[in-house]
Amino acid sequence: MNPTIKDVANYANVSIATVSRILNSTSAGYSEKTRELVMEAIEQLGYKPNAVARGLKNTRTQTIGVLFPDISGMVSSELLHGIEKVTHNLGHSVIVCNTASQGKKTLDYLKLLSEKRVEGILFASEEIKDEYYEAIKGMNIPAVLVSTKSHKHPLPYVKVDDRDAAYTATSYLIEKGHKNIGMISGIKQDPIAGSPRIEGFQAAMRDQLGNDSPVVVSAQGFSYEHGVEMFEKLIKAAPHTTAIFAASDEMAIGAMASAYHMNIKVPDDISVVGYDNLKISEMAIPPLTTLSQPLREMGEKATELLFEALTDKNSTQSSIIMPHQMIERESVKAMA
Incomplete structure (x- = not known):
């Protein structure tokens, strides 16, 4: 059974009110010696004040x-x-x-x-x-x-800025000489990580390659499994793709796993760029090139x-x- 504030008071031979004043850092009503006795009692008994109960008195729950x-x-x-x-x-x-x-x-x-x-x-x-x-x-x-x-x-x-970041990732692939670039996206209607990243990809393809309709395949999420599924879909839709921009690292690694099972080598046959720079991107084989956001x-x-x-x-x-x-x-x- 957990010790109570009453147990602390009895151990230190002081009133419950005194213990409460010390716990709530009220400066008046006790001596330094009394404070030391109470703190020793708290340590010996292993008493942990209830933050919510204290907050009810202080109007703060921390x-x-x-x-x-x-x-x-x-x-x-x-x-x-x-x-x-x-x-x-x-x-x-x-x-x-x-x-x-x-x-x-x-x-x-x-x-x-x-x-x-x-x-x-x-x-x-x-x-x-x-x-x-x-x-x-x-x-x-x-x-x-x-x-x-x-x-x-x-x-x-x-x-x-997700749109700007996606533009940067796509530009990186273009600078590496890729032209047939496809994108694996999560939910395209998602205003947070969906549509802005698609817009950034499309803008880079349009501005730098004059491609107004690059291939984008969209899943219902941003997971490893969605990456596996969307890689197969993209390759069927655009078999001459040489590089892929994935809207998350988990999707990118899923795409690389799918490529492995299809005997497509990364990066020899197809290049892959992710988004996030999660710890797992360093552990992938090969290690994943990615757009880093400082999470x-x-x-x-x-x-x-x-x-x-x-x-x-x-x-x-x-x-x-x-x-x-x-x-x-x-x-x-x-x-x-």
Whole structure:
């Protein structure tokens, strides 16, 4: 059975009120010797104060909520590393919600976070629908978007420019001498990682090669399995393709696996570029050339923005576009 605040008071031979004042850092009503006795009792008993119960008295729970559409995804994992680093350093806790990109589930989690009285919200990698925004607005707490943005709702965000980044990745392949370039995309209607990356790919093909209708095949997600499926579809539609730009590293590695089973060698027969620069891209065979977005740093910056709003209610927050860069490895062959 976990020790209670009453156990601590009895061990230190002080009142429960005194223990409470010390736990809440109230300066009056006890001596330094008494504080030391209470802290020793806490250590000896292994007492852990209930953060929510303390928050009910302080009107602060020292907790923020984070919503991800897929907590098992590697992108979410990298973002969460950055979020937790800053949150932990500032003495707060994180409640992580896996919305699975479902509207009702997202609203249910927002309601739960409101009941838990979180102090702020980070909303990651998902489109902000009207009902989400109204729910957040009704909570009267700050919110910051990370790896997503809203054209309609005035919420600060931290992300890369996906259209510009896709343009950079496609330009890289063109600079390597490729002309027959296809794209493997996730959900093309997705305004976050779908349509902007397709638009960037198409713009580079149009601007630099005069190709107004490059081949794009779109899946219902951005996973390894979708990459396997879409590679086969793209090769059937455009058998003379010499290079592929994939809208995620997981899709790119799925495409390389599919190529292996079809006896198509990467990069000798076909070059592949990914998007994200996840840890797994270094482990692929061959190691994957990819467009890097600084996911951990994005998580850190978004969390810092959120805490700025928590500490200064009058602060005006600006959104942040993070830099991207090409990471060259071994999955791209230069054409003669």
